Amino acid sequence: MNHPALVIFDMDGLMFDTENISHETWIETSEKFGFSMDRAITDRFIGTTGKNVMRIMAEIYGLEVPLTEWRAYQQALKAAKVDCNISKESFKKRGLYSLLKYLKLNNITACVASCSEAYKVSKLLQDTGTLEYFDFWIAGDEVVCGKPEPEIFQKACKKAGILPEQALVLEDSLSGIRAAHLAGIPAFFIPDRIETNDEIKAKAVKIFDNLEEVKCYLSTLKSDIN
Secondary structure, eight states: OOOOSSSOOOBBBTTBTHHHHHHHHHHHHHHHOOOOHHHHOOOOOOOOSSHHHHHHHHHHHOSSSOHHHHHHHHHHHHHHHHHTTTSGGBBBBBTTTHHHHHHTTTTTTEEESSSSOOOHHHHHHTTTTTTTSSSSSEEEEGSSTTTTTHHHHHHHHHTTTTTGGEEEEESSSSHHHHHHHHHHEEEEEEEEEEEOOOOHHHOOOOEESHHHHHHHHHTTTTGOOO
């Protein structure tokens, strides 16, 4: 493949160790309010918008229970835990800064396309010192249809002024890989909580263990950079 003109980053689980915190806080929330919750359920929340999380919960628990209260409690708990962990080296995914610096050095456009709400994306990028590496970002509440629909990635390409085949998506979720595939954008899968399956193998161009490996691979394509 040619070197991408735009690299589109997912955020939660790809850049930062927030998906594990999300799972932990959902378990704590379920214990407080007395409803059942397990990994099979929380994994369904990965790579989707808050609106879809509520839809999934309504499907599982019904509309007679206080879903809004449960999610509000979990979100507050998660925000507090993120703040406690944000300064830890382990919170940033392996190779994140190395890859971001590589893209910056080679004048390759980088953006974030996250299912999280805009204020969460902005705060996390600022608090981790990664905001300066991105040319722009698009949040889940800035699109009509979140992943696995392709809208957020299509919007990123349009904003950067490039064709889908000139971009590269980095994802840790099945919904993100599906969205990139529908958008016609090559995607690399870097697993976090979601294991690689046959669909991911079929739709992802490459699969890497971490972002350091992504950087090393892209560096072999350096001669293709205009």
